[in-house]
Amino acid sequence: MRKRIRKHLRTAKYIVYKETLIDFKEHFWTFIGAFVGVGIIGLLNSKYFTANDNLFLIGSFGASSVLIYGIINSPLAQPRNLVGGHLVCAIVGVTVHKLIPGEVWLAAALSVSLSIVLMQITKTLHPPGGATALIANIGSAKIQSLGYLYVLSPVLSGACILLMVAIIVNNRTSHRSYPNNKKWYRVWHRYRR
16 A cells, blocks of 8 residues: 555655646746747837727737747647637627627627637637637727627737747747647648548
8 A cells, every 4th residue: 555655656746746847948938939939020010009909919818828829838838729719709708799799798708609619610629719709708998889890800910910929939940849749731631631
């Protein structure tokens, strides 16, 4: 019994040790990617809008940055999920807002839940996408007034900027490689049998 406990303790110590190692190179590139990606979107925003308008910079991009710069090997951080998840959710969010404009609680709940299901169906699950759908319903009047333009800008343009920066920054060193599938852009080949 004691041997088993000691063995489990050693295993637990090893796991805790491996999970808490600090890899300064990894943290450096994570910081650079997130800073540059969000910085470019913010810079574009500041050139065209006042500080209160923040149309290009939506909250879900912060969460996307955690995935695509921090845990780049996650299936949820891959380009298909990043761009597809945000697009699906933006379309759902705007559509639900147009169908149920007066009931924020109902529109918010419906847009997030429908977005999750559609991301599962389309295999584009990207958790920050739920926030993208939610923002279409609870965002400022300027965001809501964009209607389906919200899908193109800020959502598609911002997701593409984050993706371009992720591809450049995450491949700068030999120990980071993004995306997992280097032929990710060949979407049409996925559906062939």
